[in-house]
Amino acid sequence: MATGMGEVGMMKGMRRDAVYVSTVPLRAAKGPAQLFMSAAYSFNLWSDLQHYMVLIRPTSPPAQAVVFDFQPQDPENLYVALAALSGRQVPGVVRMRKLAKLPTRKCWFVGFSNENGINVAHKFNDHWQTDLKIGDHDCRHYTNGLVECLTGEQHVLERLRGSRDG
Incomplete structure (x- = not known):
C-alpha cells in the first residue's frame, strides 16, 4: 500500500518530542507554612501558589x-x-x-517540539537570567518562554488557565 504525502507528514510529526506543562505546590518551610501551601494548591485556591514546570518526553531512546x-x-x-x-x-x-513517568494530575499536553526538545531547552537555559522576581521573572515566565521556544505557542499558561476555568 502506498503512503500518501499527508501520512508521511503525520509519521514525521509523531517523531517530535512531546511537550507538557505541569504544576506542583510551591515549596515552603516545613510545618504550618508547608501545610497551608499544599492545601491551597490542592483546592486550587490561588494560582500564584503553583510552581510551573515544562516536561519533555523525547521520542528517541x-x-x-x-x-x-x-x-x-x-x-x-x-x-x-x-x-x-x-x-x-x-x-x-x-x-x-x-x-520515570509523567504525572497523572495537573499535567497538560501542549504540543510537539519543532526541533530536538532537550537541545532547545538547554540553549534556552543558557540564556535565561537567573535573578527571580515574582510577577516579573518567575516560573510562569520561564514556562511560557520555554514552551514558546519548543512549540512556537505563546502564552501557554493563559490558554491552560482559560481551559481549566471555563
Missing part, C-alpha cells in the same frame, strides 16, 4: 521524561520566601531532572 523549571535557589528558606513575596529579587536556579 531513552524516552524518559525530562523536567525543566526555574525556582529560588533556596525555596524553603523563610527569608528568601519573604523577600520574593515582597517583590525583591532573589537568586534563582534553573533545574533539569528526569522522571
Whole structure:
C-alpha cells in the first residue's frame, strides 16, 4: 500500500518530542507554612501558589521524561520566601531532572517540539537570567518562554488557565 504525502507528514510529526506543562505546590518551610501551601494548591485556591514546570518526553531512546523549571535557589528558606513575596529579587536556579513517568494530575499536553526538545531547552537555559522576581521573572515566565521556544505557542499558561476555568 502506498503512503500518501499527508501520512508521511503525520509519521514525521509523531517523531517530535512531546511537550507538557505541569504544576506542583510551591515549596515552603516545613510545618504550618508547608501545610497551608499544599492545601491551597490542592483546592486550587490561588494560582500564584503553583510552581510551573515544562516536561519533555523525547521520542528517541531513552524516552524518559525530562523536567525543566526555574525556582529560588533556596525555596524553603523563610527569608528568601519573604523577600520574593515582597517583590525583591532573589537568586534563582534553573533545574533539569528526569522522571520515570509523567504525572497523572495537573499535567497538560501542549504540543510537539519543532526541533530536538532537550537541545532547545538547554540553549534556552543558557540564556535565561537567573535573578527571580515574582510577577516579573518567575516560573510562569520561564514556562511560557520555554514552551514558546519548543512549540512556537505563546502564552501557554493563559490558554491552560482559560481551559481549566471555563
